[in-house]
Amino acid sequence: NPLDFSGVWRFRELLPFAPEDKIVTIGEGQTILQQSNSVARYCGMNDSSLFLQYEGLNPSGSFKDNGMTAAVTHAHMVGATQAACASTGNTSASLAIFGSCTGLLRVLVFIGSGKIAYGKLSQALDYNAKTIQLEGDFDDAMQRVREVCSQAGIYLCNSLNPFRLEGQKAIIFRILESLAWEPPDWIVVPGGNLGNTSAFGKALLELKELGLINRLPRLAVINAAGANTLHELYERDGLRWNHGRPDATVREDYFVAMEAGGRRAATLASAIEINRPVNLNKALRALDACDGVVREVGDQEILDGKAQVGAGGFGCEPASGASVAGVKQLREEGVIAASDRVVCILTGHQLKDPNVTVAYHSGKSDDFDRLLRPSGVNEAVHANS
Ligand code: F0G
Numbered sequence: 001n002p003l004d005f006s007g008v009w010r011f012r013e014l015l016p017f018a019p020e021d022k023i024v025t026i027g028e029g030q031t032i033l034q035q036s037n038s039v040a041r042y043c044g045m046n047d048s049s050l051f052l053q054y055e056g057l058n059p060s061g062s063f064k065d066n067g068m069t070a071a072v073t074h075a076h077m078v079g080a081t082q083a084a085c086a087s088t089g090n091t092s093a094s095l096a097i098f099g100s101c102t103g104l105l106r107v108l109v110f111i112g113s114g115k116i117a118y119g120k121l122s123q124a125l126d127y128n129a130k131t132i133q134l135e136g137d138f139d140d141a142m143q144r145v146r147e148v149c150s151q152a153g154i155y156l157c158n159s160l161n162p163f164r165l166e167g168q169k170a171i172i173f174r175i176l177e178s179l180a181w182e183p184p185d186w187i188v189v190p191g192g193n194l195g196n197t198s199a200f201g202k203a204l205l206e207l208k209e210l211g212l213i214n215r216l217p218r219l220a221v222i223n224a225a226g227a228n229t230l231h232e233l234y235e236r237d238g239l240r241w242n243h244g245r246p247d248a249t250v251r252e253d254y255f256v257a258m259e260a261g262g263r264r265a266a267t268l269a270s271a272i273e274i275n276r277p278v279n280l281n282k283a284l285r286a287l288d289a290c291d292g293v294v295r296e297v298g299d300q301e302i303l304d305g306k307a308q309v310g311a312g313g314f315g316c317e318p319a320s321g322a323s324v325a326g327v328k329q330l331r332e333e334g335v336i337a338a339s340d341r342v343v344c345i346l347t348g349h350q351l352k353d354p355n356v357t358v359a360y361h362s363g364k365s366d367d368f369d370r371l372l373r374p375s376g377v378n379e380a381v382h383a384n385s
Contacts (some may be wrong), residue, residue: 005322007059008029008069008170014206015070015166016019023070026101031057031171033178033343038312040202042305044331046338051184053175054314056349059101063171063196063347064094070167071157071213072098073353074162075105080155084108084148086141087158088192089120090348095157096127098324106130108146108154112137114180117270117353123271137264139276160278168199169206175214175343183217187341188330188345190292190322191221191230192272194283201286217343219290221283222326224267225320227274228296229255234287237295241284244327268299271348273318293335301325303360310357314349 001080003020007029033051038325040050068091075083078102083105087089092109108127110181111121115137124131134141149156159165176183183204189196200219207213223231233254235237255276265275277283286292297305305328307320323344330336335378350357 006069006333007174008167011170011173011299012330015169015199017163018073018077018086021072022077024067024076024098024102024104025069025155026059026065026098028058028069029174031055031174034313036309036312039308039344041237042308042312043324043328044160044338045327045336045340045342049341050311050345051175051179051338051341052313052346053171053343054346055171056268056314056316056346060090060094060097061119061349061352062090063168063173064090065097065166066169066170067092067159067164067195067199068098068157071161071164072102072105074161074163075155078103078155081115083155083157084105084110084145084195086110086138086145087116087120087156087283088112088115088138088273089156089273089352090151092129092131093120093123093127096129098125100127100263105155108132110134110141114139115270115273117150118355118380119349119352130199138274139265142276142278144172151332158278159193159198164194165199165202165279165282168202170198171196171345172203172207174198176207181213183215184343185217186220186327186336186342187217187290187345188220188222188323188342189345190269190272191223191283192227192274192319192321194221194230194277194279196345196347197221197286201289205289216290219292219312220326220330221287221292221294222322222360223294223296224272224302224322225296226267227265227272229275229277230283231282231294231296233280234284240266241281241288243288257367264284268317269301269302270321271317272322285295293330295329296327297322297325297329301328304317306357310350314346316346316352317352318346318356320346320348
């Protein structure tokens with residue numbers, strides 16, 4: 001069965017919403033779990049204790065393809081011909097490649113002005129997605145795409161879409177399969193819109209319920225310090241899921257108040273430069289189930305972590321370095337023990353954001369602003385739209 005070549009659909013019994021003849025796959029999810037002793041030592045872990053799940057091997061170079069295959073499958077099931085997303089870059093690259101490879105959907109992507117790494121922008125353009133740049137940042141683009149999709153009847157492919165999260169459960173299935181279904185002690189993941197966090201919690205709960213695992217790993221979600229909404233709500237304010245009680249619903253007033261005070265997300269890890277995570281409540285449920293912790297790490301720590309992954313593995317994009325920086329911090333705090341088994345999710349490919357990598361290795365941190373926002377980005381987008 002060709003579906004067995006997909007790292008998502010070979011687990012189709014665990015995401016049973018799609019009839020086999022409707023499934024849309026481009027060979028996503030062919031990723032591996034890699035052990036890295038050099039990254040382990042950097043984080044203060046014992047040899048053989050740290051694993052890197054490199055999702056950069058996906059067709060569009062990020063974990064998003066795991067979810068997009070499921071969202072596009074559902075879009076196909078309901079007969080949609082147009083799909084859209086807001087993005088910091090990887091969701092748009094993923095939706096765009098599904099559009100180009102399958103010819104099933106016309107793709108529209110909304111991005112915050114200048115808030116996207118060049119590798120990702122070039123993917124959306126090359127895969128012929130209608131690419132629209134908006135004044136503002138990802139949070140603004142997210143709000144706008146929701147309005148446009150509901151007004152124009154366009155299929156929305158952000159992780160608000162529950163089918164996206166179904167597909168992303170497969171990341172957990174593959175990790176556990178690689179570990180012979182013996183859960184690690186920790187799974188550590190960067191947090192942006194919190195789609196992965198939510199999907200991971202759901203996957204783990206379902207596997208436990210089915211008896212495929214006998215205990216749940218702990219979950220650590222790592223925010224960039226400049227985009228730390230979850231960290232503030234969970235660790236500082238003590239916000240909890242509380243088993244679905246209304247006091248745990250997303251507090252719009254919180255976002256309104258902080259943005260009125262001029263707060264906006266700001267980090268070099270542009271993939272996770274998000275102030276209003278749309279999956280906050282589902283993520284709180286995952287943290288509740290998996291005895292979770294949330295940490296924030298600075299841009300310097302993120303890039304240092306990323307460089308360690310480059311020197312001791314496949315490499316990764318900046319946002320993914322947050323998970324390594326998070327492990328190091330949790331080791332220093334003694335929350336993670338040196339002998340714990342830890343899986344870090346490396347969410348995106350090393351080549352997604354070469355400007356940051358080159359600036360880092362040239363030691364030119366003063367140049368980050370210039371290198372991150374190359375002049376010409378606006379023209380490129382306008383030309384396409
Ligand atoms: N890492 C990378 C490389 C990402 O692109 C994203 C999200 C995340 C981590 C955060 O994952 O949202 O599940 O918490 N990127 C989105 C995008 C927002 O538009 O590509 P999350």
